Amino acid sequence: MDPPDVEMELAPEAPAQPQAPAMAPAAAGEGWSMLSRARALLEEGKPSLALQAVLLAIRSQGGEQALLQTMNRARELYAQRLQASPSVDELASLLAQCAIAEAQSTNPPQGPGSDPVDMLNSDEACILAVSGRKQIILDAFADGSSFICLKCGGLYSTSRKDEHLAYWCGTA
Secondary structure, X not given: OOHHHHHHOOOOOOOOOOOOXXXXXXXXXXXXXXHHHHHHHHHOOOHHHHHHHHHHHHHHHHHHHHHHHHXXXXXXXXXXXXXXXXXXXXXXXXXXXXXXXXXXXXXXXXXXXXXXXXXXXXXXXXXXXXXXXXXXXXXXXXXXOEEEOOXXXXXXXXXXXXXXXXXXXXXX
């Protein structure tokens, strides 16, 4: 053959990637059994051994190439998660600062008489205090479910605070 004839011939094909051999039913079952074993190891508190079992299952089913692809994909997902965390932390911090600022602006510093203990010890005690059940008032105020009206000294649910102040408080 002379050189022009060589150019006319088709170039030899690149060697084909070795195909994973067709999996026999026994090999497919082996992969599933390894995954089951990995799950059991994870439940036993042995994550490293569980990971090794998963990697063996991937290698037995898809070969070395499948294992490398899976590991690269896991690395990418891990890197993405690490990059997302700082922005989530920054957002959480910003929201916390907003909540604190809002709470400080809606709850002006309380004046004298806002302490429930002082109110209970005053001469104008409420019915519960007079009947010897001061602890009920203190507990309700402490857990935030109730408030003591600074105008009338009554104990009311925080969900009804606006209505009490607008319509029911006799000293309004």
